[in-house]
Every structure is written in structure tokens, then in C-alpha cells.
Amino acid sequence: MPIHSMADTPRPHGRPPHALRWMTTLWLLLLALPASAGDAWRESRVLAFGEGRDWVLVRMPGLQSERVVFPAGFEPTALTVTRDGKTIVFTSQDAHHPFDALFAWDWKAKTAPRSIGMDTGRHGEPALSPDGQWVYFAHHPESDGPPGQHTSKATAQITRVRIDGLNYERLTDAPGCHFAPAPATSGKVIFLHTPCDFTRSIKVLDTRSRQVTAIRTAGLRMEQLSLSPDSKRGVYAEMRSDTLALMEVDVSTGGVKQLHKFDRTGPLARPQYGRSTNEILYQHDGAVWRFDGKTATRLFPFLSQESQQ
Numbered sequence: 001m002p003i004h005s006m007a008d009t010p011r012p013h014g015r016p017p018h019a020l021r022w023m024t025t026l027w028l029l030l031l032a033l034p035a036s037a038g039d040a041w042r043e044s045r046v047l048a049f050g051e052g053r054d055w056v057l058v059r060m061p062g063l064q065s066e067r068v069v070f071p072a073g074f075e076p077t078a079l080t081v082t083r084d085g086k087t088i089v090f091t092s093q094d095a096h097h098p099f100d101a102l103f104a105w106d107w108k109a110k111t112a113p114r115s116i117g118m119d120t121g122r123h124g125e126p127a128l129s130p131d132g133q134w135v136y137f138a139h140h141p142e143s144d145g146p147p148g149q150h151t152s153k154a155t156a157q158i159t160r161v162r163i164d165g166l167n168y169e170r171l172t173d174a175p176g177c178h179f180a181p182a183p184a185t186s187g188k189v190i191f192l193h194t195p196c197d198f199t200r201s202i203k204v205l206d207t208r209s210r211q212v213t214a215i216r217t218a219g220l221r222m223e224q225l226s227l228s229p230d231s232k233r234g235v236y237a238e239m240r241s242d243t244l245a246l247m248e249v250d251v252s253t254g255g256v257k258q259l260h261k262f263d264r265t266g267p268l269a270r271p272q273y274g275r276s277t278n279e280i281l282y283q284h285d286g287a288v289w290r291f292d293g294k295t296a297t298r299l300f301p302f303l304s305q306e307s308q309q
């Protein structure tokens with residue numbers, strides 16, 4: 001019987017081993033790359049609309065709505081939801097907090113809301129980081145009111161805490177109120193700033209260096225900022241004498257344009273991006289509306305029948 005060396009051993013037909021190793025390495029590198037902008041728009045998200053005890057969650061991209069019934073003693077002023085829709089983070093007063101405190105609630109498990117903020121001061125406008133691990137919000141331990149309506153020098157600062165209530169961090173420490181944080185996919189946070197009058201500016205905070213730079217330096221009564229899934233655009237409400245305007249800002253250039261305007265029946269619009277850059281969901285007159293770039297359509301009410309009576 002002839003003796004064969006390894007070099008003489010015939011190989012099966014197909015790609016040589018070094019080519020297979022190269023392809024495997026390339027595939028692993030592709031898996032490690034961050035999601036593309038298109039992927040960010042297709043990922044599941046949950047939007048929230050409402051006021052007081054009347055809130056609905058809207059799942060994207062399917063636009064399915066679900067009403068939330070909060071435990072007695074809670075009337076949320078603002079809330080955000082994890083991507084899986086299981087945990088709600090909200091601000092509300094309760095029996096132990098005379099000003100808005102910060103709570104996390106595993107509402108699907110029907111557990112009691114748990115406090116994850118500070119024991120003192122008003123907490124405002126919570127927003128989750130893209131990975132769902134951090135809650136960003138506006139806070140000052142001596143604040144007793146919203147931005148521009150508080151005791152002297154108790155100006156709101158951008159603050160964060162892990163969703164389990166650990167690692168509380170104050171990220172800004174500068175004059176004026178810092179509010180409406182919108183965490184971006186880059187690790188930065190876009191937010192609104194006011195010297196505590198009716199003027200506003202849009203700024204960006206680098207959470208690593210703690211440096212703050214201005215994106216847009218002039219504006220009146222800008223409120224309720226939120227980012228697109230790819231973090232390239234922001235949408236916010238601009239309060240005017242008798243109208244609310246939905247405005248869009250380009251995060252890279254600071255350019256602003258008006259998207260839509262409607263009669264103001266309340267102070268909150270909570271504008272948020274839907275399934276594309278042309279779709280904005282917002283609340284108005286007790287209902288959730290959809291603006292598609294041309295036409296505004298009423299989708300469904302968020303007020304309960306009891307509240308409408």
C-alpha cells in the first residue's frame with residue numbers, strides 16, 4: 001500500500017481552507033458593525049402619548065395602540081418606554097414626593113412602581129438611552145417647578161441614572177435650565193436650554209467629555225424635543241400665541257424648518273417620529289394624530305371615556 005503525505009491527500013472540491021477562514025472573519029466583522037440608518041428605523045419602538053392618568057402606548061412600526069392604567073396615586077406628567085414595551089419610566093407626584101419624582105414600573109408584571117430618582121427636587125422629561133440602560137432627565141435637588149418656574153438658582157441640569165436606580169450622575173452644571181434630554185446613538189445627548197425666560201436654544205452634551213456645544217442658539221418656547229431613530233434629526237414643539245408648530249432641526253447643521261402648525265388647545269404636543277422622516281405622531285385635543293408631510297390625520301383618542309365626560 002502506498003504511503004501518502006498530508007500534501008498528497010486529496011482535498012474535497014470547494015473553497016480552500018484559507019478562503020473559508022477569510023469569509024468567516026469578514027462575516028464576523030459585518031455582524032459587529034453598528035446598525036445602519038435604515039435598520040434603526042425598522043427596529044421596534046414604543047411611543048407614549050397622554051396626560052394625567054390617561055396614556056396610550058403606540059408600538060412602531062405597526063402603529064398598534066395600548067392603553068395604560070396606572071396604579072392609584074400616580075398621575076404621570078411625562079413618560080418613556082423600553083423598546084420591548086415592558087418597563088415604563090415616568091415622573092409623577094405620590095404620597096411621599098410633593099414634586100415630580102422618577103419611577104420605573106414593570107407594568108406587564110403588575111408590580112408596584114419603584115422610585116429610581118432622588119428623594120428631593122422635581123424630576124422632568126425622562127428619556128431612555130438607545131440601549132435602554134440609562135434614564136436621562138432634568139433635575140435639581142431644590143427645584144420645585146418646571147424650567148423657568150422654580151426657586152432662585154434651582155436650575156434644572158441634565159442628569160442620568162441607570163434604570164435599576166443605581167449610578168446617579170449629574171452631567172451638567174451651568175447657569176440656566178437644561179431640559180428635554182434626547183439621547184443619541186453616538187453617546188451624546190441633545191437637549192433644550194433656557195436662561196429661565198421664554199427664549200430657548202438647542203445644545204448637545206458629550207457624555208464622555210462633559211462638553212456642551214450649541215446646535216441652534218435662538219428660538220422661542222421650544223418644548224418636548226425628541227430624536228429620529230438614526231439620531232440625525234430632532235422634532236420639537238414651538239409654542240406661539242394661539243398655535244403650536246411642529247419644528248424639525250438637522251442635528252449636524254442646526255438648520256430648522258416648520259413641519260406643521262395647528263390651533264393650540266393645550267401646552268403639550270409630544271411630537272415623535274413614526275416610521276419615516278415624513279411621519280410625525282403627536283397629541284392634540286385629547287387624541288393621537290399623524291402628520292405625513294402633507295396631511296394631519298386623527299388616529300385614536302388617548303383620553304378615557306371618564307375624562308371625556
